[in-house]
Amino acid sequence: MWSINYYGNWIMHNIEITDLKRLTQLVKDNHGYDFTNYAMSSFRRRVNRILDLYNFSSVNGLIEKINTRPAFVEEVVNEITVNVTEMFRDxxxxxxxxxxxxxxxxxxxxxxxxxxxxxxxxxxxxxxxxxxxxxxxxxxxxxxxxxxxxxxxxxxxxxxxxxxxxxxxxxxxxxxxxxxxxxxxxxxxxxxxxxxxxxxxxxxxxxxxxxxxxxxxxxxxxxxxxxxxxxxxxxxxxxxxxxxxxxxxxxxxxxxxxxxxxxxxxxxxxxxxxxxxxxxxxxxx
Amino acid sequence: MKKRSIRRSGIKYCKVVGDLGMSKYKLDNTYRAIVLGGSAGSFQGITKILSSIPDSFELPIIMCLHRLKHVRNGFVEALSIKSTKPVTEPYDKEKLKKGKVYLAPSNYHLCVELGNSFSLSTEEMVNNSRPSIDITLETAAYSYKKRLIGILLSGANKDGALGMKAIKDNGGLTIVQDPNECMIKTMPESALQATTIDHVLKVTEIIEFLIELDKNYK
Incomplete structure (x- = not known):
């Protein structure tokens, strides 16, 4: 699903490190998940993916959505974490x-x-x-x-x-x-x-x-x-x-x-x- | 076609001035890394490049090549045989070092992390590929901004095109292998469509470029 979407309309949003810090701080302070020490390169790409999937124009849009609908954090967590896995990998x-x-x-x-x-x-x-x-x-x-x-x-x-x-x-x-x-x-x-x-x-x-x-x-x-x-x-x-x-x-x-x-x-x-x-x-x- | 002949005659001309100590590609020593992508039909070109650069080559070279997912071993050894420098597959969080040649491991995406280290990822395939060239190029562009050189060789899909765009958008330098020389030209042609490519070069010219570049670091 993601790769098709990605293949067709790959948009790299302009995401600054400060945007990511505001996002992780909010989620940590109010929602009980701590992404502040995630590896920046892959975390930024996961956030980019959420912006793409939910049609946010910027990290600000995502932050507003979390503020107005706290339950949305669960979906964010599900998309941030990488759930690609195989049976008997290696x-x-x-x-x-x-x-x-x-x-x-x-x-x-x-x-x-x-x-x-x-x-x-x-x-x-x-x-x-x-x-x-x-x-x-x-x-x-x-x-x-x-x-x-x-x-x-x-x-x-x-x-x-x-x-x-x-x-x-x-x-x-x-x-x-x-x-x-x-x-x-x-x-x-x-x-x-x-x-x-x-x-x-x-x-x-x-x-x-x-x-x-x-x-x-x-x-x-x-x-x-x-x-x-x-x-x-x-x-x-x-x-x-x-x-x-x-x-x-x-x-x-x-x-x-x-x-x-x-x-x-x-x-x-x-x-x-x-x-x-x-x-x-x-x-x- | 006209463009090509101008470029090629330009190179011949530059060869002469090169001997007088002037540089053909107007390079300096502000670059910090080279990222190199390739897929079907790129193996020969890559071994040629790796066997031709001096063993004292200064900049780290980060390679992302499409490879079989389930074969962990053998590829890095095959590349190392002819290379003047050892090729290694970085571990997660390994620091990037000067003079090293790195290869994205099988079944992982290779990301360049801020602070000069690598991060690996097993996330979804991109362009049907893991490792994906787009991911390596894009994360490297984000980390190094204009101090990055991207090189894309022969290949049968468009992976790498958007990574090259990211490099260009961040002010870096972009090079693709001359599609006329490629066994399969889809990959460099996709990059040419996606963004501005600074140089379209044959493998021998890429080698020339790298050797000239390296002189700025001595």
């Missing part, structure tokens, strides 16, 4: 989780606590659920999936995916070398792929804001892939402290394939388990 990573990471945790533990931080529409959660079913250890693993966007959480809970996305998901699944065919796990209804509901019946989907929220549990494995790329370095450091604190000692942290802990203050509390797949292990409290 198949070699998922093979690594199946073949090494989870078996390693199970060597020392009877059960595994997993947190999908910033789960978006749930594709990674579904991938994990399928992986666990194929390993035959669903009952031993507790999945918690969080996002700050209520509407995307509702979508995740429904576990439906537009059929047009399934071609890519199927390809990823084949590269992941799953033991079935992906089509075994869903059926098509009216242009959407409806996932087998039993896959996610024990998943706990919750609203949680990585930026403002606190520590709510301890985990053996935290997946936070391609979430912090939308934050600036300072915010990444803050969020990483929380992820670190949310891990048991010797628990695993997994970030996106082109993210790195190198520049982060907390790097010395982790060791690299797999650099290619960006799998880290907490070694210090």
């Amino acid at each position: 198949p070699s990573f998922w093979r690594e989780v199946r073949d090494h990471i989870i078996p390693n945790i199970l060597l020392n533990h009877q059960s595994v606590n997993v947190w999908h931080a910033g789960c978006s529409s749930g594709e990674e959660v579904f991938s994990m659920a399928i992986l666990l079913r194929e390993m035959g250890i669903e009952g031993k693993v507790k999945l918690i999936a969080t996002d700050l966007d209520n509407s995307i959480l509702d979508k995740a809970k429904k576990a439906t995916i537009p059929v047009k996305n399934m071609e890519l998901n199927e390809k990823n699944y084949i590269r992941f070398q799953g033991s079935e065919t992906l089509s075994k796990y869903y059926k098509e209804e009216n242009g959407v792929a409806v996932l087998d509901p039993t896959l996610i019946e024990n998943v706990s989907f919750r609203k949680h804001d990585l930026v403002r929220g606190g520590i709510f549990n301890k985990f053996d494995l935290v997946l936070c892939r391609n979430v912090m790329i939308y934050f600036n370095q300072n915010l990444q450091n803050e969020v990483l402290k929380k992820l670190h604190e949310s891990l048991f000692k010797y628990g695993y942290l997994i970030i996106g394939s082109k993210e790195s802990l190198i520049w982060c203050e907390i790097a010395n509390k982790f060791i690299v388990v797999n650099n290619e797949e960006k799998i880290y292990k907490k070694i210090r409290d």
